[in-house]
Amino acid sequence: MANQVQRKSVPERPAGWPVGSFTTYSDAQRAVDGLSDQEFPVEDLSIVGVDLMQVEKVVGRLTWPRVVGGGALSGAWLGIFIGLIFALFAVPGAGWVVFATSLVIGAIFGMVFAAISYAMTGGQRDFSSSTAIVAGRYDVVCDPATAERARDAIAAMGIGTSTQK
Numbered sequence: 001m002a003n004q005v006q007r008k009s010v011p012e013r014p015a016g017w018p019v020g021s022f023t024t025y026s027d028a029q030r031a032v033d034g035l036s037d038q039e040f041p042v043e044d045l046s047i048v049g050v051d052l053m054q055v056e057k058v059v060g061r062l063t064w065p066r067v068v069g070g071g072a073l074s075g076a077w078l079g080i081f082i083g084l085i086f087a088l089f090a091v092p093g094a095g096w097v098v099f100a101t102s103l104v105i106g107a108i109f110g111m112v113f114a115a116i117s118y119a120m121t122g123g124q125r126d127f128s129s130s131t132a133i134v135a136g137r138y139d140v141v142c143d144p145a146t147a148e149r150a151r152d153a154i155a156a157m158g159i160g161t162s163t164q165k
Contacts (some may be wrong), residue, residue, distance in 0.1 A: 014046035017147040018153040020140040025049070027159050028138035034157045035150060044143035045150065051136030058129045066128075067118040068111050075110015079103040 023027040028047045036042045060066070087095035135161030144151040 014048055014074045014141045016044070016046070016141040016143050017151075019045075019142045019147050019151040020159070022127045022138045022140070022159065025135070025138050028140055030141055031154045031157060031159050034128055034159070038153055040150060040153065043064070046144050048139045049135030049137075050139055053134055053136070054131060055134050056129045056131045058127050060128050062118065062126045062128055064115075064118070067108075068116050071110040071114020072107045073110070074114070076103055076107040078110065079106020082106065107122060124148050 008024045015153040020028070020031050022031065025047070032042060032045055032047065035045065036162075079102045083099035083106075086102060140150070140154065
């Protein structure tokens with residue numbers, strides 16, 4: 001019993017036949033949704049990203065004002081959260097004072113910690129970025145028992161390119 005639970009939680013490489021190949025994830029998703037609308041057993045399907053790449057998109061240059069401002073905003077959010085909690089249990093009438101004080105202290109601590117963190121990089125990374133994993137293509141893979149039906153249905157939808165057997 002324990003082995004069954006353990007196996008289900010560990011992802012496995014999907015087996016089956018490719019029934020459609022798409023350049024975007026949304027096209028692959030539309031194909032599976034179309035099959036679902038036709039009451040196809042979608043539990044036989046998997047969407048597989050092929051030719052994976054890690055893409056780091058540079059979104060801007062880091063400067064001291066940007067670092068300190070971002071730290072202040074980040075700290076202010078934490079201050080708002082803590083201030084709201086303390087304000088709920090504060091003496092009646094003092095809630096707003098506790099809330100405002102927490103917000104200001106949070107912003108100051110956020111600025112200080114962001115500045116220290118940025119200074120410690122020594123100018124090695126003076127840009128901000130976001131990272132994502134993207135695929136060159138997305139294949140819809142199907143159990144061999146129902147693959148031909150899925151392939152024909154996807155081809156009839158006219159989404160992307162259908163894989164021939």
